[in-house]
Amino acid sequence: MFILEKFFNFLDFFHQKRIFNFTQNFDIKIIVDVGSHKGEFLSYFIKNKKIDKFYAFEPQIMPFKILKEKFKNNKKVKIFNYALSNKSANKILNINKLTSTSSLERVNEKNLYSRIKKILTLSQGHVEKKVKVKTKTLNSFLPNKNLKKYFIKIDVEGHEIYVLKGLGKKLKKIPYVMVENQIFNLYKRSNSVKQFLEKNNFYTIKKFTFPSFHTQDIIYKNSNL
Numbered sequence: 001m002f003i004l005e006k007f008f009n010f011l012d013f014f015h016q017k018r019i020f021n022f023t024q025n026f027d028i029k030i031i032v033d034v035g036s037h038k039g040e041f042l043s044y045f046i047k048n049k050k051i052d053k054f055y056a057f058e059p060q061i062m063p064f065k066i067l068k069e070k071f072k073n074n075k076k077v078k079i080f081n082y083a084l085s086n087k088s089a090n091k092i093l094n095i096n097k098l099t100s101t102s103s104l105e106r107v108n109e110k111n112l113y114s115r116i117k118k119i120l121t122l123s124q125g126h127v128e129k130k131v132k133v134k135t136k137t138l139n140s141f142l143p144n145k146n147l148k149k150y151f152i153k154i155d156v157e158g159h160e161i162y163v164l165k166g167l168g169k170k171l172k173k174i175p176y177v178m179v180e181n182q183i184f185n186l187y188k189r190s191n192s193v194k195q196f197l198e199k200n201n202f203y204t205i206k207k208f209t210f211p212s213f214h215t216q217d218i219i220y221k222n223s224n225l
Contacts, residue, residue, distance in 0.1 A: 137166030
């Protein structure tokens, strides 16, 4: 399991580097990292000296503790042990052996990729365990004004559209969002993030396909800002 995670981290390094290079000249001051895991995205983007503040959200206990330890001396980073969704509630988080793929969504067990992942992680089932977590909305964390220099990154394994809906009317005040897109139909509940964002006047400016070709990170720009 450790070897598999190290392998994905190796691929992720080059993936994040491409995103970082593309976004360096964006006029942003604050990054909101939803689904921070162990800080893979944060570790790279902290190199951008123009960023004044990072807000990180990670609901899993062990990755959260690693985040806290990794960035304990960095005053720019504020970390929250919450899952984000479209409302405040108690929900079940499905923990996977490969913790970067844990999700509030139920896995489509008939999906070929989910079967392959089960074999690679030497798992008995598609879910290692289920834990109850508190969910909150991004709307409850963000200020009502001065959102024009925000960049929101969302990687929550199929639950992305609910995080976006949890922004409410503040979504229209955000210039950039980057959302992970599952290339395969990995989860039972599937909703179109692209369609939702287009209805809110966002358009795609860049797609970054992960080296293993199972996901993409897609950056959207608010056409009104």
